[in-house]
Each structure stands twice: as structure tokens, then as C-alpha cells.
Amino acid sequence: MSGAMSSGSATALAGEQAARVPFTRLDNADPALLAELLGVVERVSQDAAFTLGAEVEGFEREFASWCEAGHAVGVSSGTAALELALRGLGIGPGDEVIVPTNSFIATAEAVSAAGATPLLVDVDEETALLTAEIVEQAITPRTRCVIPVHLYGRTVEMGPLLDLCRERGVLVVEDACQAHGARYRGRPAGSLGDAGCFSFYPTKNLGAWGDGGAVVTNDRDLAAELRLLRSHGEGARHHHEMPARTDRLDALQAAILRVKLGRLDEANERRRAAGAALREALTGGTVTPPAAVSGTGDHVYHLFVVRSPERNALREHLEAAGVSNAIHYPTPIHLQPAYADLGLGVGSLPVAERLAVESCSLPIFPVISAAEIERIAAAIASFD
Ligand SMILES: *Cc1c(COP(=O)(O)O)cnc(C)c1O
Numbered sequence: 001m002s003g004a005m006s007s008g009s010a011t012a013l014a015g016e017q018a019a020r021v022p023f024t025r026l027d028n029a030d031p032a033l034l035a036e037l038l039g040v041v042e043r044v045s046q047d048a049a050f051t052l053g054a055e056v057e058g059f060e061r062e063f064a065s066w067c068e069a070g071h072a073v074g075v076s077s078g079t080a081a082l083e084l085a086l087r088g089l090g091i092g093p094g095d096e097v098i099v100p101t102n103s104f105i106a107t108a109e110a111v112s113a114a115g116a117t118p119l120l121v122d123v124d125e126e127t128a129l130l131t132a133e134i135v136e137q138a139i140t141p142r143t144r145c146v147i148p149v150h151l152y153g154r155t156v157e158m159g160p161l162l163d164l165c166r167e168r169g170v171l172v173v174e175d176a177c178q179a180h181g182a183r184y185r186g187r188p189a190g191s192l193g194d195a196g197c198f199s200f201y202p203t204k205n206l207g208a209w210g211d212g213g214a215v216v217t218n219d220r221d222l223a224a225e226l227r228l229l230r231s232h233g234e235g236a237r238h239h240h241e242m243p244a245r246t247d248r249l250d251a252l253q254a255a256i257l258r259v260k261l262g263r264l265d266e267a268n269e270r271r272r273a274a275g276a277a278l279r280e281a282l283t284g285g286t287v288t289p290p291a292a293v294s295g296t297g298d299h300v301y302h303l304f305v306v307r308s309p310e311r312n313a314l315r316e317h318l319e320a321a322g323v324s325n326a327i328h329y330p331t332p333i334h335l336q337p338a339y340a341d342l343g344l345g346v347g348s349l350p351v352a353e354r355l356a357v358e359s360c361s362l363p364i365f366p367v368i369s370a371a372e373i374e375r376i377a378a379a380i381a382s383f384d
Contacts, residue, residue, distance in 0.1 A: 019322065019375075020322040020323075020324065021322060021323045021324055021363050021368075021372045021375055021376060022324050022363060023324040023325065023326055023361075023363050024203055024363065024364075024365045025365050025367055025368075026202055026203070026207065027207075027209075027260075029367055030367065033259075033260075033263075036259055037209070037256050037259060037260075040255045040256055040258075040259055041252060041255075041256070043255070044251055044252050044255045049251055050250065050251050050252065051248060051250070051251060052231070052248060052251065053251055054251075055251040055252075055254040055255040055258070056074050056248070056249055056251055056254040058254070058258060059072075059074060059249070059254035059255075059257050059258050059261070060072040060073065060074055060214070060254075062258060062261055063198075063214055063216070063257075063261060064216055066181075066188075066261060066264070067188045067190050067191050067196065067216045068187065068188050068191050069188075069190065069191040069196065069216040069217060069218055070217065070218040070219075070220065070223070071216065071217055071218070071219075071220065071222075071223035072214050072215070072216045073214060073215045073216075073217075073223055073226040073227055073230065074212065074213075074214050074230075074248065074249025074254055075212075075213045075214060075215065075226075075230050075247050075248065075249055076211060076212065076213065076230070076246075076247045076248060076249065076250075077199060077201070077211045077212065077213045078106060078175075078177040078197060078198060078199025078200070078201065078204075078213040079106040079109060079110055079113075079199075079213070080213055080230070080247045081177075081197035081198060081199070081213035081214055081215045082106065082107065082110030082111075082147070082173065082175060082197045083109075083110040083113040083114050084215060084226050084229045084230060084247060085173050085195040085197055085215045085217075085222075085226070086110060086111065086114040086116065086145065086173060087114050087229060088195070088215075088222050088225040088226045088229055089145065089171050089173070089194060089195065089222065091114055091116050091144050091145050091171070092114055092115040092116055093115040093116065094116075094142065095116040095117070095142060095143075095144040095145070096116065096117050096118075096119045096140060096142040096143045096144065097111040097114075097116050097117070097118055097119065097143070097144065097145045097146070097147060098119045098121055098130075098135055098138055098139070098143060098145070098146040098147065099111060099118045099119065099120055099121070099147050099149075099333070100120075100121060100122075100123050100129065100130045100134075100147075100148075100149050100151075100352075101120040101121065101122065101123070101332040101333045101334045101344075101349045101352045102122075102123045102128055102129075102149075102151065102329070102332055102333075102351075102352040102355055102356075103149045103151060103175065103329075103333060104177070104328075104329065105329075105333055105336060105338065106177070106199075107147055107149055107175050107333070108120065108333045108338075108339060109338075110147075111147070116144070116145075118333075118339070118342070119138060119140070119143065120333055120334045120339070120342060120344060120349065121134050121135070121138045121349070122134060122349040122350065122351045122352055123351055123352055123355070124351070125351050125354075126291045127154060127156075127157075127291055128151060128152070128154075128305070128352075128355055128359075129148070129149065129150070129151055129154060129156045129157075130146070130148045130149065130156055130161070131156075131157060131160075131161070132157070132160035132161040132163070132164045135161060135164060135165075136164055139168060139170065143168075143170055144170065144171060145170060145171040145172070145173055146161070146165055146170055146171070146172055146173075147172075147173050147174070147175050148161060148172065148174055148175065148193070149175040149177075149178075150174065150175065150176050150178060150179030150182055150189045151178055151179075152178060152290070152299070152301070152302055152303040152304075152305050152328070153178050153179050153182055153205065153271070153299050153300040153301050153302035153303065154179070154182070154290070154293065154297065154298075154299045155179065155182045155183070155184040155189055155296075155297040155298050155299070156174075156184075156297075157184075157294065157296065157297065158184045158185075158192050158193075159184075159185065159296065162192065162193070171193075171194045172192075172193030172194050173193055173194060173195050173196075173197060174189060174190050174192060174193045174195070174196040174197065175197055176189040176190035176196045176197060176198050177197060177198055177199035177201075177204065177213075178199075178204065178205070178302040178303065179205075179300060179302065180198060180204065180205040180206045180264060180268070180300065181205065181264060181265065181268045181300050182297075182298040182299065182300040183298045184296060184297055184298065185296050189298075190216050191216060191218070194217065194219065194222070195215050195216070195217045195219070195222060196215070196216045196217070197213065197214075197215055198213055198214045198215075198216070199212075199213050200212035200213060200214070200249075200253065200257055204302065205264065205267065205268060205271070205300055205302050206257065206260060206261060206264050207260070208253040208256055208257055209252070209253065209256055210250070210253060211253075212249050212250065212253040212254075212257065213249070214249065228241055228242065228244060229242075229244050229245075229247070230244070230245075230247040230248050231244065231246065231247070231248050232244050232245070232246070266366075267366040268300045268366075270366040270367070270368075271300055271301040271302075271364060271365070271366055272299070272300065272301060274301065274304075274364050274365075274366075274368050274373060275290075275299060275301040275304055275364060277370075277373050278304055278362060278364065278373060278376065278377070281373065281374075281376070281377030281380065281381075282306065282377075282380060285380060285381065285384040286308065286310075286383075286384045287306050287307070287308045287314065287380050287383065287384065288306060288307040288308065289306055290304065290305055290306070301364050303328055303361045303364065304361065304362045304363075304364040305328060305359050305360070305361050305362075306359070306360050306361075306362060306380075307355070307358045307359055307360075308358060308360060309358060311327075311357060311358050311359065311360050313383075314360055314383055315327075315360055317379065317382070317383045318360075318362075318379050318380075318383075321375070321378075321379035321382070322375070322379075323362070323363065323375060323376050323379045324363055325360055325361060325362055325363070326360075326361045327356075327359060327360060327361065328359065328361050329356065330356055331356060332349060332352040332353060332355075332356050334348065334349055334352075335353070362376055363376060
């Protein structure tokens with residue numbers, strides 16, 4: 001193989017391209033896992049039990065326990081998890097929900113879908129996350145809820161935020177869609193607020209083979225309400241308590257997620273180790289690694305986001321060196337056409353706007369190799 005690769009410039013080039021560091025790798029990169037998951041698909045197909053039932057109930061039990069929460073309700077996506085959590089908590093038209101503008105757009109869309117209004121706010125310069133201080137300045141008499149987003153896999157400083165919200169009678173729905181297994185003061189993300197929302201989009205730390213999501217909560221009544229909201233308001237068979245929708249987690253996805261949940265702690269450990277190695281490699285250069293994790297918080301490195309004043313040049317350099325990269329997110333939510341009617345123009349939320357211009361996400365995933373980390377480090381070093 002290596003002989004063939006060095007036998008001519010065209011094949012050498014093909015070899016180099018094959019060695020490109022991908023942005024992420026999914027289950028097809030692990031033949032043993034792939035075989036096990038195909039076995040699961042076979043089992044569910046043989047049983048022909050595709051909606052709700054034993055697989056979904058089993059996953060909900062196991063995921064609730066893994067999140068150290070009383071209940072988990074499987075739904076069709078992370079966006080549905082957020083929307084149903086808000087609706088289940090009684091949030092709707094006339095209500096304001098505080099959302100950090102530095103997030104995936106779904107966080108705001110869920111608020112809109114629930115009929116409420118997103119109140120978009122800026123984020124902390126160092127962590128790129130919401131803080132209690134930012135929320136305190138933004139709260140109005142119409143604010144019913146705050147959605148702290150544990151973006152990139154880093155936990156929001158939840159203690160002061162929960163204190164503030166409790167004092168003001170404001171609900172807290174955590175967006176933990178990028179933070180499965182991250183812990184704040186020892187407690188899993190998603191288990192700290194009134195409800196915690198997860199996405200199982202394929203690239204997330206816990207990914208399905210399609211779309212899926214879950215809400216976790218310690219509130220039994222909310223969990224019961226969510227089970228109605230995700231499936232036609234159907235309590236007893238053919239008895240519909242409210243007009244609702246089809247927003248269930250598929251049994252096939254639940255069965256796949258059960259297998260992958262069993263390996264998630266190990267996968268997160270590998271992400272943490274890769275994050276530490278990348279951070280080490282960046283020390284002393286002009287490209288700024290993610291801020292160090294505070295004593296109370298945690299980071300499960302869904303994404304490894306660096307900053308550079310020369311971000312676009314950095315991206316071109318990485319591209320040329322065969323290191324895949326991305327931006328999360330190139331446009332803050334308040335500058336998206338979808339939210340133009342909020343009237344927040346350029347310059348209104350300056351920290352997030354700066355992050356959008358200076359951030360670059362490097363490859364990180366559980367099966368990243370030491371050689372790949374070295375290639376990323378070398379590419380960054382030759383940019384400095
Ligand atoms: C992925 C994601 C969502 C939405 O999840 P979907 O499953 O894609 O609907 C919401 N918030 C954040 C921060 C996300 O990363």
C-alpha cells in the first residue's frame with residue numbers, strides 16, 4: 001500500500017488527500033459498532049414495533065438514569081424537545097423567553113414555534129455563553145423563561161443563573177443539545193433546570209441514524225404532559241386531551257441510541273482527552289484555544305472552537321494543509337433574516353458578532369488519532 005502511494009506524484013497526491021483530517025467521523029468509521037447497530041435494526045424490523053413501545057420506554061429509562069433525572073421523554077428532534085418543553089411549561093403568546101444569540105437557530109425557533117417571543121441577548125466574551133449578569137440586565141416583566149445553551153459542550157455557570165431565576169419566578173429550560181454528559185458541580189447538564197433538552201442529530205455527542213431528541217425533567221406532571229404533546233394528545237387509546245402532533249422518537253432510533261448510550265462515557269472521555277491535547281498544542285501561539293474550564297464547570301468538546309483575528313486566512317491555511325474546519329456560527333441569530341423583525345441590527349450584540357468573525361471550529365471526535373491531532377497542531381504552528 002505505502003509502496004503504491006509513493007510510486008508517482010498522482011498517487012502520492014491521492015494518498016495525501018486520503019489522509020485529510022475530516023471534521024468528524026460517524027458510526028461507519030467503527031466496523032464493530034456498525035455491525036452491532038445493524039443487528040439492532042434487524043431485531044426491531046423483525047418485531048415490527050416501530051413507534052413507542054419497549055425500545056422507546058427502555059431508552060427513556062436508561063437516558064433519564066444516565067442524566068440523573070426523574071424522567072426522560074423521547075421526541076422527534078432537539079428542536080421539538082425545546083418547543084414541547086416550553087409549551088409543557090405553559091409558555092406561549094405574550095411571553096418572552098431569553099435566548100443567547102450565539103447558538104444554533106433552533107433555540108430561538110423553538111420559542112417562536114411555542115408562540116412566544118425570543119429575547120435575544122449577548123454572551124460572555126471568554127466562554128461564549130450566557131451568564132446570570134447578562135440575564136439580570138435583560139429580564140422584563142414579560143420574561144417567563146431563560147434558555148441557557150451549553151454551547152460547544154461547555155457548561156453555563158448555572159448556580160448564579162438558577163438563583164436569579166428562582167428569585168424572579170422565571171423558568172429555566174436548558175439547551176443541552178451539544179452537552180450530553182457535561183457536568184456542572186457534579187450534576188449532568190439538562191438535570192439542573194425545570195427541563196433539559198437534547199438532540200440526537202447524527203453528529204451530536206449522542207447521535208442517532210437520523211433525527212431524534214429528548215426532554216429530561218424531575219417534574220412528573222411535566223413528563224406526563226410531554227407524552228401527550230408528542231403524540232396527538234392521546235392519553236387513553238382514542239382519547240385526545242388536546243390538539244397536538246406527531247413528534248415521537250422512533251423505536252429504531254431509540255434502539256440504536258440504547259447501544260450508543262452504553263459507550264457515551266467512554267466517547268466523551270476520548271473527546272476530553274483530544275480537547276486537552278489540542279489545547280496543549282495551541283499554547284503560546286497566536287490562535288487562541290477555548291477558555292480553560294472553571295472549577296464548577298465541564299466541557300465535553302462537542303466542538304473545539306478557537307479564535308483568531310485572522311480567522312479567514314487561518315481557514316484557508318488549514319484547508320490547504322488538509323485540515324477540515326467550520327464556523328459555529330457564521331451569523332448570530334439576531335442577524336439572520338428569520339429574526340430581522342426583532343429589529344436588532346449590526347452592532348447591537350457586539351460580543352457574539354465578534355465571535356462570528358473570529359471563531360473557527362477544528363476537527364474533534366472520539367476516534368480522532370494522535371497522528372491527526374499532530375497534523376492539526378502542525379498546521380496551526382505553521383500559520384503562527
Ligand atoms: C442541534 C441543536 C439543536 C436542535 O437539534 P435538532 O435535533 O437538530 O432539532 C438545538 N440547539 C442546539 C444548541 C443544537 O446544537
